[in-house]
Amino acid sequence: MAASVQEESKNERTPKKALIALGSNIGDSPATLRAAAERIAGIPGLSVSALSSIYRSEPAYLEDQEKFANAVLIAQVEPWLTPLALLHELQAIEQEFGRVRTQPNGPRTLDLDIIDITGILSTTDELTLPHPLALERDFVVTPLLEIAPGHILADGVPVTREKVTVGRIGAA
Numbered sequence: 001m002a003a004s005v006q007e008e009s010k011n012e013r014t015p016k017k018a019l020i021a022l023g024s025n026i027g028d029s030p031a032t033l034r035a036a037a038e039r040i041a042g043i044p045g046l047s048v049s050a051l052s053s054i055y056r057s058e059p060a061y062l063e064d065q066e067k068f069a070n071a072v073l074i075a076q077v078e079p080w081l082t083p084l085a086l087l088h089e090l091q092a093i094e095q096e097f098g099r100v101r102t103q104p105n106g107p108r109t110l111d112l113d114i115i116d117i118t119g120i121l122s123t124t125d126e127l128t129l130p131h132p133l134a135l136e137r138d139f140v141v142t143p144l145l146e147i148a149p150g151h152i153l154a155d156g157v158p159v160t161r162e163k164v165t166v167g168r169i170g171a172a
Contacts, residue, residue, distance in 0.1 A: 013079055014079065015076040015077055015078050015079065016076070016077050016079070016117050016118045016119060016120065017049075017074060017075070017076060017077075017117070017118040018046075018074070018075045018076075018077045018086065018114060018116070018117045018118075019072060019073075019074060019114070019115040019116045019117075019144060019148065019151070020040065020072065020073050020075060020090065020112060020113065020114055020115065021070065021071075021072050021111075021112070021113045021115050021131075021134070021139075021140050021143075021144075022036055022037065022070065022071045022072070022073065022110070022111070022112055023068050023069070023070045023108070023110070023111040023113075023139065024036075024068065024069050024108065024109060024110050024111065025059065025065060025066045025067060025068040025069070025107050025108065026066075026098075026107050026108060026109045027109060029068065029069035030054045030069045032069070032097060032109060032110055033054055033069055033070075033071050033110075034054075035097075036093060036097060036110055036112065037051050037071070037073055039093050039096070040073065040075065040090070040093065040112070041075075043081075043086070043089045044081070045077060045078035045080060045081035046075045046076070046077050046078070046081060046086070046089075047075060047076050048073050048074070048075045049074050049075065049076055050073060050074040050147040050148070051071060051072075051073045051074075051147070052071045052072045052073070052143035052144070052146045052147045053071065053143065053146060054069050054070070054071045055069070055070050055071065055139060055142060055143055055169045056068070056069060056070075056169070056170055057070050057138060057139035057167045057168060057169050057170065058166075058167060058168045058170060059105070059167070060105065060137060060139070060166035060167035061104075061105040061166065062103070062104070062105040062106055065106065065107045066107065067170070068139060068167070070139035070140070070143060070167075070169075071143050072115070072140060072143040072144045072146075072147060072148075073147075074147055074148060077117065083114065083117055083120055083122055083127055083129060084124075084126060084127060086114060086117075087114060087126065087127050090112040090113075090114065091112075093110070093112060094108075094109075094110050094111065094112055097109050097110040098110070099111070113131055113134075113140075114127070114129060114131065115130060115131045115134045115140060115144065116129060116130040116131065116134070116151075116153045116154055117129055117154065118154060119154055120154055121154055121155060129154060130153040130154055130155055130157070134153075134159075135157070135159065135160075135162075135163040135164070136163050136164060136165045136166055137164070137166055137167045138161075138164045138166070138167045138168045138169050139167040139168075139169060140167075141159060141160075141161055141164050142161075142169045144159055145159060145161075
């Protein structure tokens, strides 16, 4: 994949809004998500402005595993905290919570995904923004619409329930 990151030049010096999805299905998942949100709030150059309710969802892609707890948060990100630097901070938090990447889409103590950052499109090997699978995942769309109704992704696509096909939200 070609490396490409594009940003809005007119807003280079203003904070950007980042949407981050949180998921867990090992241990006390709701407590893990709350603790992870607090840890994310401690990242220098980032301030959390909203956290969705915690939802229970069916697993996506690899169905033979426990249900997930999921949430989405909104954070204001200072311009000097680049998307890749934010990704690396989130991956470090995943590791702090015991995340081990052994099976794609498999069980995990914590999963943190950047869904969107206002004005930023990225197609690097390490980070694609907006997240290419976000709109098919109910566990992303439902909590995102709770805290950011009418959100339009950086590529101009509105967040709606139309494309949801996996990770259905169910009763807790």
